[in-house]
Amino acid sequence: MDNVIYYLASLVAVIFVFSPHEFAHAYVAYKNGDPTAKFNGRMTLNPLKHMDPTGFVLCAVAGFGWARPVPINTGNFRNYKKGLFTTAVAGVIANYIVAFFAFLAYVLLVKAFSLLPLANEAMFRFEALVANIFYLTFAYSLYSVVFNLLPLNPLDGFRVVEALTREISPVQKFLRDYGQMILILLIAESFICNFVSKYNSFANYFNILGYVGWFAREIIGYPIQIAWSWILTI
Numbered sequence: 001m002d003n004v005i006y007y008l009a010s011l012v013a014v015i016f017v018f019s020p021h022e023f024a025h026a027y028v029a030y031k032n033g034d035p036t037a038k039f040n041g042r043m044t045l046n047p048l049k050h051m052d053p054t055g056f057v058l059c060a061v062a063g064f065g066w067a068r069p070v071p072i073n074t075g076n077f078r079n080y081k082k083g084l085f086t087t088a089v090a091g092v093i094a095n096y097i098v099a100f101f102a103f104l105a106y107v108l109l110v111k112a113f114s115l116l117p118l119a120n121e122a123m124f125r126f127e128a129l130v131a132n133i134f135y136l137t138f139a140y141s142l143y144s145v146v147f148n149l150l151p152l153n154p155l156d157g158f159r160v161v162e163a164l165t166r167e168i169s170p171v172q173k174f175l176r177d178y179g180q181m182i183l184i185l186l187i188a189e190s191f192i193c194n195f196v197s198k199y200n201s202f203a204n205y206f207n208i209l210g211y212v213g214w215f216a217r218e219i220i221g222y223p224i225q226i227a228w229s230w231i232l233t234i
């Protein structure tokens with residue numbers, strides 16, 4: 001039953017992660033002069049407009065996945081580099097904001113549930129589901145921040161590299177041409193490590209995306225935890 005609760009919470013959490021991320025891309029692109037995403041119905045928080053089935057399931061199961069890319073025509077930007085940079089980082093900024101408030105919701109819910117009288121089994125499961133939705137929204141949003149900033153095409157991090165460099169270098173060309181292949185290998189390696197770790201925990205030491213997740217949760221997420229810890233004690 002615990003696994004059922006976890007995966008149900010994951011599916012809901014992914015919606016809270018992907019929808020703001022893609023909406024932010026579309027909105028900032030529009031503000032920079034490109035209406036392509038708006039005309040294609042992507043400047044919305046409606047999750048059905050953004051979900052890629054494979055990426056949705058992968059994120060719910062493994063914590064790393066993808067949504068349907070927002071269509072952007074960089075030729076419409078009033079300022080190419082500024083438009084490319086701000087549109088690229090908009091998604092991860094939106095995710096960090098979501099993580100900030102999701103953690104608050106998680107803390108408040110846990111405190112509220114602890115004040116309630118002892119619940120029956122069904123109520124206990126419901127409380128666990130709701131609390132896990134907000135904790136996983138916090139965690140997955142942070143994963144999205146770090147994962148999307150990897151400088152691999154087609155992730156946002158590669159667009160940042162494009163915006164900050166004047167000309168195409170051999171490294172940039174390699175990341176553009178082979179970025180997607182590297183991502184697939186990283187995800188596959190993570191799946192293998194997760195599977196093997198059920199029988200031998202030593203496999204966790206080789207899980208590259210596992211380190212990305214740890215860095216996102218423990219390092220990038222640390223200021224959020226400290227901030228709310230301080231605010232809630234005032």
